[in-house]
Amino acid sequence: MEAPAFSPFELPLRRLHGADPLRWLALGWRDFRRCPGIGLFYGAAFVAMGWSLLFAFRHAPAWMLALSAGFLLMGPFLALGLYHASRALERGERPDLGDSLLAWEPRLGVLAIFGVVLLVLEMLWARASLVVFALSFDGMPDFRGSLMALLDPQHLGFIVAWCGVGGVFAGVFYAISVVSMPLILDRDVDAISAGLVSLRLVLTQTGVMLWWGALITLLTVLAMLPGFLGLLVVGPVLGHASWHAYRSAVPAP
Numbered sequence: 001m002e003a004p005a006f007s008p009f010e011l012p013l014r015r016l017h018g019a020d021p022l023r024w025l026a027l028g029w030r031d032f033r034r035c036p037g038i039g040l041f042y043g044a045a046f047v048a049m050g051w052s053l054l055f056a057f058r059h060a061p062a063w064m065l066a067l068s069a070g071f072l073l074m075g076p077f078l079a080l081g082l083y084h085a086s087r088a089l090e091r092g093e094r095p096d097l098g099d100s101l102l103a104w105e106p107r108l109g110v111l112a113i114f115g116v117v118l119l120v121l122e123m124l125w126a127r128a129s130l131v132v133f134a135l136s137f138d139g140m141p142d143f144r145g146s147l148m149a150l151l152d153p154q155h156l157g158f159i160v161a162w163c164g165v166g167g168v169f170a171g172v173f174y175a176i177s178v179v180s181m182p183l184i185l186d187r188d189v190d191a192i193s194a195g196l197v198s199l200r201l202v203l204t205q206t207g208v209m210l211w212w213g214a215l216i217t218l219l220t221v222l223a224m225l226p227g228f229l230g231l232l233v234v235g236p237v238l239g240h241a242s243w244h245a246y247r248s249a250v251p252a253p
Helices: 020-034 036-056 061-068 080-090 097-101 105-137 147-151 153-177 180-186 191-204 206-224 231-249
Strands: none
Touching (some): 020 080, 020 206, 020 231, 036 080, 105 153, 105 191, 180 191
16 A cells, blocks of 8 residues: 555645535536536446446345445545546646546556445445345335335334434445545545545534535435436536535645
């Protein structure tokens, strides 16, 4: 593992404000409009991933629900190319799709370590989700392929339990990854230090970061409802916006 170029506890962090998350979304939309081809490519990839889940687990809604949460949990890793495009725009350069697809290459080792950590947490969440299903329904339920059956009032206990467990995992994911991937892309830093900087940001500016996390969750869930089609635009906009969230919180080197 590469040695960090700085201490994660000494890196200065800017003071954020309640209006910043909305500003990040506006900047993300601006970047999307400035390089729509790149954004739509990644958006189409997100939609294709969603459709693959729908097809592969069409008869297993419990698995589909658990794995669909991966869009929220693995989002920082999946949007790496969008961070690269926003950084190019910030530098006055013209973003290139090929370069964005290879954005991981210079930092392969560090990104691989962090990606494995996220993947392990994602699999733990999927297992925990299935356990909640099994305990709530005395075995794996059969909704005849429809998740809408979960909205029945008699399943309120399951919904509360599932959201509670999911909230714990989502909180851990979010705290260690909200600015980690852009930081790894932007600086010579190891995976542990990047995670600690992200955690420190969330712990020291909790209100703003919770507001940002709520916006990400709300927009992603709404984008997934129409057969994942909303991710075509919402996915890349959030990716670009996340770069601006990082740049607002962490001063440029």
